[in-house]
Amino acid sequence: MPSNLSCVMLIDDNPDDSFFHEREIKKSGLAGAIIIKDSGADALEYLKSKAAKKLHPELIFLDINMPGMNGWEFLHEYNCLDKELQISSIIIMLTTSDNPADVEKAKKWSFVNDYKTKPLTSGLMNEIMAKHFPKMAMVEDV
Amino acid sequence: MSSEPLKYVSSPQDGGGMPPRQSTKKQTKAEELIAAYKVLAYEIEEKGKRAAELMIANTELAFQNGEKENRAAELIVANIELAFQNDEKGKRAVELMIANKELAFQNGEKENRAAELLIANKELAFQNEEKEKRAAELLIANKELVFQNEQRKKRAAELIVANKELVFQNEEKEKRAAELFIANKELEQFAYVASHDLQQPLRTVSNYMKVFEEDYVTKLDDNARKYLNTVNKATERMSILIKSLLDFSRLGQNRSLSYVDTKELINEVIADLDALIKSSGAVIEVSEMPSLKIYDSEMHQVFQNLICNAIRFCKKDTQPRIKIWAKLIVNEWKFSVGDNGIGIAPIYFDRVFDIFQRLNKDSESEGSGIGLATCKKIVQLHHGNIFLESIPEVGTIFHFTIPNLKHAK
Numbered sequence: 001m002p003s004n005l006s007c008v009m010l011i012d013d014n015p016d017d018s019f020f021h022e023r024e025i026k027k028s029g030l031a032g033a034i035i036i037k038d039s040g041a042d043a044l045e046y047l048k049s050k051a052a053k054k055l056h057p058e059l060i061f062l063d064i065n066m067p068g069m070n071g072w073e074f075l076h077e078y079n080c081l082d083k084e085l086q087i088s089s090i091i092i093m094l095t096t097s098d099n100p101a102d103v104e105k106a107k108k109w110s111f112v113n114d115y116k117t118k119p120l121t122s123g124l125m126n127e128i129m130a131k132h133f134p135k136m137a138m139v140e141d142v
Numbered sequence: 143m144s145s146e147p148l149k150y151v152s153s154p155q156d157g158g159g160m161p162p163r164q165s166t167k168k169q170t171k172a173e174e175l176i177a178a179y180k181v182l183a184y185e186i187e188e189k190g191k192r193a194a195e196l197m198i199a200n201t202e203l204a205f206q207n208g209e210k211e212n213r214a215a216e217l218i219v220a221n222i223e224l225a226f227q228n229d230e231k232g233k234r235a236v237e238l239m240i241a242n243k244e245l246a247f248q249n250g251e252k253e254n255r256a257a258e259l260l261i262a263n264k265e266l267a268f269q270n271e272e273k274e275k276r277a278a279e280l281l282i283a284n285k286e287l288v289f290q291n292e293q294r295k296k297r298a299a300e301l302i303v304a305n306k307e308l309v310f311q312n313e314e315k316e317k318r319a320a321e322l323f324i325a326n327k328e329l330e331q332f333a334y335v336a337s338h339d340l341q342q343p344l345r346t347v348s349n350y351m352k353v354f355e356e357d358y359v360t361k362l363d364d365n366a367r368k369y370l371n372t373v374n375k376a377t378e379r380m381s382i383l384i385k386s387l388l389d390f391s392r393l394g395q396n397r398s399l400s401y402v403d404t405k406e407l408i409n410e411v412i413a414d415l416d417a418l419i420k421s422s423g424a425v426i427e428v429s430e431m432p433s434l435k436i437y438d439s440e441m442h443q444v445f446q447n448l449i450c451n452a453i454r455f456c457k458k459d460t461q462p463r464i465k466i467w468a469k470l471i472v473n474e475w476k477f478s479v480g481d482n483g484i485g486i487a488p489i490y491f492d493r494v495f496d497i498f499q500r501l502n503k504d505s506e507s508e509g510s511g512i513g514l515a516t517c518k519k520i521v522q523l524h525h526g527n528i529f530l531e532s533i534p535e536v537g538t539i540f541h542f543t544i545p546n547l548k549h550a551k
Contacts, residue, residue, distance in 0.1 A: 016346045016350070017346070017349075020352075065338075
């Protein structure tokens with residue numbers, strides 16, 4: 001089955017969540033490669049690396065509560081990357097918190113396009129595709 | 143000369159006296175004649191005396207006349223003088239008359255002045271009386287002023303004490319407020335962290351249950367599936383409870399007052415609950431509702447919860463009928479939501495507002511049991527009160543009061 005997104009990136013320190021989310025994304029069949037990074041620092045490193053030029057994630061799921069560099073700090077750093085690099089991805093917050101304050105905070109970044117609460121399911125993936133990649137979205141019953 | 147009979151005539155020559163009467167007529171007549179001749183002599187003497195006297199007298203008289211003429215001359219002079227004097231007198235008299243008139247006039251004036259002076263004195267006496275009255279009043283007023291000043295000093299002293307007390311109280315209040323703020327922040331943080339950190343492992347359980355089911359569904363028998371179902375329901379319930387707890391702890395955060403038409407608000411709630419209303423066949427009657435300053439989204443939750451409850455706790459095979467109305471009592475609006483549902487026994491009236499309190503078995507109704515606790519917290523945020531009336535098997539009315547704020551504080 002042809003996939004719609006070449007690459008999706010998960011930035012989450014919780015391996016249980018990442019495992020589940022990866023599974024769900026695979027079930028949806030909407031992504032080719034799934035890159036999992038368990039820290040903001042690692043994720044930034046990847047994005048700046050040569051490997052990213054070959055396999056660049058169009059969709060990034062970002063958790064907020066992470067030890068070390070948390071989601072907000074990641075966004076600060078991401079903002080410093082090449083503008084070209086920035087516009088080639090959309091970031092969706094994927095977090096436990098549905099705190100309205102956090103939702104507002106996320107809205108301040110132009111490259112954060114959405115805010116979802118865990119867990120990520122294949123159904124949610126379909127919704128996201130339809131909303132953010134309308135041209136690529138395939139209607140799929142999962 | 144008297145024709146008296148001679149009694150005794152003695153002459154110096156005789157030497158004595160003659161026998162008196164016993165003479166003859168001739169003697170008598172001679173005697174008589176002698177007597178008469180004596181008398182005549184006497185009389186001539188006398189006359190001579192008299193003449194002499196008269197001569198003297200005449201001389202005197204002449205002298206006197208001379209004198210008289212002198213006197214007369216003098217008198218004339220004197221008369222002239224007198225006339226002159228009289229003239230002068232006349233002039234003086236005229237002058238005197240004028241002077242008298244003038245005097246009379248002056249007297250008249252004096253009397254006028256005297257009269258005026260009298261009036262003036264009366265006036266002065268009156269003024270003095272008034273002055274004395276004023277002085278007396280002033281004395282009283284001064285005493286009063288002294289008293290007032292003393293009072294003021296006392297009040298000022300009291301005020302200083304009261305102000306010190308107030309400053310102290312304010313400091314205490316600020317300390318309490320600061321403590322309260324910290325305590326609230328801690329509580330918020332606790333609630334947030336607790337809920338958030340609880341959600342994570344719960345989610346892991348839930349997720350992996352799904353994974354397990356998906357991967358092993360073929361290998362599961364009926365019992366296994368039943369057990370898994372039970373686990374799923376429990377985790378689902380736990381998730382709802384944690385979310386409710388989190389929402390409850392956040393109630394009122396970032397709230398803001400706005401002027402709201404509560405009828406519009408209720409209509410919005412009814413629109414949101416459209417599916418539930420249609421499926422239950424409930425009828426909702428909304429009376430005239432006020433506009434006032436409230437926390438908009440929070441009050442939305444109150445009506446949503448109350449209406450939801452009214453629909454959910456309905457009697458079997460009875461169309462739920464819900465009435466909503468409001469009444470202004472002094473400076474508070476009393477909102478009421480009444481239903482014809484299963485009612486609540488009075489012994490539970492206090493408990494219904496407790497968090498997670500549910501009076502019905504789990505299976506009979508959905509809900510986290512936090513709806514009324516939420517209503518209570520929100521009503522309290524508005525500085526209002528919430529209470530209820532109910533008769534089991536007849537119905538329930540929930541009342542809550544909200545201060546009537548129309549203007550900006």
